[in-house]
Amino acid sequence: MSRDYTSLVQFLQEELAIPSTSIRQALQQCKQDSAPLPMVLWQQGVLTLQQLERIFDWMEMA
Template sequence: MTPSKQTRLIEFLRDTLAVPADALALGLRRAEQAPNLLPMILWQYGFVDLEQLNQIFDWMEQV
């Protein structure tokens, strides 16, 4: 994932889905080696639900 796409994803997660900053920080640390896994990590830790996860994947397809 390119840095600008990752930045836009983080903005989407923060602004649209209201994922807390500390949840994003944890997800980013866990996804350091594979940034594309950030949505799955957030879901695994319960920071987003299944509907939000689908919204994230839809957003990622459109970007």
């Protein structure tokens, strides 16, 4: 996984119940746009703003 998103993907799946297909599609978009995974998921409508904030909080602590 690029940018070492392994622990983030695990968090997304286990804590936020984000489907693996959505994550896989977003990871492909990340490669094309050089954008961070959480932002791509939010732009695609997969995450709410509250979930995005929760991810950023988690990333600060990780």
